[in-house]
Amino acid sequence: MPEESLEGGEGLRRGGGRSVKENLSKNAEGTVPENGPIKPVRPIPPEVLRSLPDAEGRFGPYGGRFVPETLMAALEELEDAVRRIVPSPGFQAKLAALLQEYVGRPTPLTYAARLSEAYGVSIYLKREDLAHTGAHKINNALGQALLAREMGKSRLIAETGAGQHGVATATAAALLGMRCTIFMGEEDMARQALNVFRMRLLGAEVVAVRHGTRTLKEAVNEALRHWSAHVDETFYVLGSAVGPHPYPLLVRTLQRVIGDEARAQSLSLLGRLPEAVVASVGGGSNAIGIFYPFLSDPVRLIGVEAAGEGIESGRHAAPLSAGSVGVLHGARTFLLQDDVGHIRPAHSVSAGLDYPGVGPEHAWLKDVGRAEYVAVRDEEALEALKDLSRLEGILPALESAHALAYVKKAAASLTGPVIVSLSGRGDKDVETVARHLGAVFGGADDPAARGAVGGAPER
Secondary structure: OOOOHHHHOOEEOOOOOOOOOOOOOOOOOOOOOOOOOOOOOOOOOOHHHOOOOOOEEEEEEOOEEEEEEHHHHHHHHHHHHHHHHOOHHHHHHHHHHHHHHHOOOOOEEEHHHHHHHOOOOEEEEEEHHOOOOOOOHHHHHHHHHHHHHHHOOEEEEEEOOHHHHHHHHHHHHHHHHOOEEEEEEEEHHHHHHHHHHHHHHHHOOOEEEOOOOOOHHHHHHHHHHHHHOOOEEEEEOOOOOOOOHHHHHHHHHOOHHHHHHHHHHHHHHHOOOEEEEEEOOOOOHHHHHHHHHHHHHOEEEEEEEEEOOHHOOOOOHHHHHHHHHEEEOOOEEOOOOOOOOOEEEOOOHHHHHHHOOOHHHHHHHHHOOOOOEEEEEEHHHHHHHHHHHHHHHHOEEEHHHHHHHHHHHHHHHOOOOOEEEEEEEEEHHHHHHHHHHHHOOOHHHHHHHHHHOOOOOOO
């Protein structure tokens, strides 16, 4: 399958079956607000939410199904299963039992007292780091694996960036007795060596993707190519709320448990809804999962992208803040691309945010003004990770640290309680953090820092 067939260009089929070529237009450069004017909250009526995505899988002008003919039958089969099997009482009962007994749901809503005092705003952490496998990814992976089994599939494939979705998919495959192959960019394998070993220990085959930027975008491309050639027995467990319809709908359906719990816990613990909900945004699954149940409430929803080395540097992963509209991996959304539509490399200290696109539902929420999207730099996320570790004894994933960093920057504009989605734990990031913060703890002469930085072989 040619790569351009996954990233816009000729030879694509959209919903109704006609070939299209996107005319890409450049948006205005995004900004990175801190304590600017607060935008009014505009709740979305429930009946509008129920109507999306539409019959063609669109959220307004975003989403859809821009894929080669070889994938249309598989996506139509999946859409039928999403509409027919997922809402059924039998499937929901099996999934609920697994989430409670195996994943450990509900996850707590924890008041971060010392961090709240330091930042000057009441912060509650939605503890997805305490879910089995250490991140929110298990909610989606387990649900999709269960659906695959109900559809009669015997093998799971998945892409992964930070490795958490790969670990979650390998875990679900082991639990349900299914074969599993994970596609991972070679650069991400080097950054996340521990998770690579975890996947293999769980019985998965991990395939290194060695072309392009060797990160998440190429891993998705490779997984889609492989799926198109093995659709009969294989189910593609897509890890974020991206890709062609029905994946954004399916992933949101499986991840909204985060927001459903957080909303109920807020009413129970605080007697009210929070002023704001803040979550990091890469592809956007953890953010849409926690945002969705609040969309009809007067609650600010703030998605935090990775500004990397700064928006102005061009080395970032913030398509909503500084991107333009195009087609990537089967969906129309905001992307990092040049003036002629070529995808630009994304950069973030966090492998899980290192993606040049974003889920189409987030693009729509940005357009209608229901959610705010901002970005923070690598060093700000690293400082927030250090803050939470030292003040609360909780080591967050670098992805989650981006959300915390924004709360720190914008605390003056936040008056009521804030829920932050702690999407995962930071064990996987210790080596990366050591490379960046080693000097803080004694530099190269510190044996502990030297061991952490030099512990992995050259790759």
